[in-house]
Structure formats: structure tokens, C-alpha cells
Amino acid sequence: MGKQARAITEMSLKELVKDLNKAYADEWLAYYLYWYMAQTVSGRNYHGVKSALEKLAKDELEHAGELADLITKLGDVPIANPMDLEKNANAPYLLPPKNTADINRIIRIVSEAEAEAIEVYNKLAKKTFGKEHVIYQVITHILSEEIDHEEMFENLLER
Ligand SMILES: [Fe+2]
Ligand SMILES: [Fe+2]
Numbered sequence: 001m002g003k004q005a006r007a008i009t010e011m012s013l014k015e016l017v018k019d020l021n022k023a024y025a026d027e028w029l030a031y032y033l034y035w036y037m038a039q040t041v042s043g044r045n046y047h048g049v050k051s052a053l054e055k056l057a058k059d060e061l062e063h064a065g066e067l068a069d070l071i072t073k074l075g076d077v078p079i080a081n082p083m084d085l086e087k088n089a090n091a092p093y094l095l096p097p098k099n100t101a102d103i104n105r106i107i108r109i110v111s112e113a114e115a116e117a118i119e120v121y122n123k124l125a126k127k128t129f130g131k132e133h134v135i136y137q138v139i140t141h142i143l144s145e146e147i148d149h150e151e152m153f154e155n156l157l158e159r
Contacts, residue, residue: 001073011131017076019127020067020135023120024078025089027064030113031057036096037109043101052156056110056149063142070135091116107157114150121146 001009038053068078079088086093094113097105121143128136 001075009132011128013074013076016128016132016135017071017074019124020071020074021076021079022088022090023124024064024067024071025085026091026117026120027060027067028082028085029089029093030117031060031064033094033096033113034060034110037100037106040096040100041103041106043103046101046103049103049106049156052152053106053110056152059145059149063145066138066142070138090120104157107153110153111150111157114146114153117146118143118150 006013034053034057038050038057041050041053064078071078079085091113094109096109099105121139124139125136125143128139130136
């Protein structure tokens, strides 16, 4: 951010960076959880869930990158130590099921994580609307993908 960008900002940059870092932590936890479940899911008909988890993991990693980019543009840095991710996240890490063939449980875990993400980005969108145009745009882009993710997994459950 340059001088003029800072001058027009109507929000506390410190607060904004904190919010973005919390979302950044969420994305890494979601990425790890989905990636892990994609590696381990088993049982009959696991292929559909595996490829859906792989797609979501890829998206969450991209979201982490987009948030890191915003944070560095605001003159700060994203969380450096992975040990700090969970304690800064908006929600605790959801453990994958012990039974790797429990596909309904996996779907419920993903739905819960996506519902939380939708809430987080909805709040951030309201907070930045009309104040931080560039950040608002990135947030609503991520929000639209989280909405797609939730729908994708709800549809898996209905089959
Ligand atoms: Fe995400
Ligand atoms: Fe997501």
C-alpha cells in the first residue's frame, strides 16, 4: 500500500491485518484437513469424495495465498510459525474421523468447516464494504468459492 492508499483507508490497518491473519490460519487448517482426508478416505465409493476433497484442498491453499498477498500489501506478514495457526484460527481444528471409510462423517465435517468459513467471510465482507474496495473484492471472491464448496458437499450427502 502506498501513501494515497493509506490515506483513503477508513479502517484500522492493525485490526484488518488481524482479521485477515485469522482467516489465513483457517485456510491452512482447512487445507490440511481436506488434504489429509483425501489421502486417507477409504471404503466403497470413496472416489467421488476423494476428488471433491482434493479440489477443495487446492482452493483453500489458493485462498491462503490470496490472504497472504493482502497482508503483505498492507505492510505486514502472515503467521510465520505453523504452531500459531490453530490458536489464531476462528475455529478449532476439526479432527478427521478415526474410521476413514465413514464418508457421511467426512461430509458433515466439511459442511461444518465450510459453514464457518461462510460466516467468517460474510462478516469480513460487511466490515470492508465501501471502506476497503480491493480487500472487499478478494473477500467476496473467496466467499463465493466457500458457498460453492458447501453446496458441493451437501449434494454428495443427498446421493
Ligand atoms: Fe477457503
Ligand atoms: Fe472452502
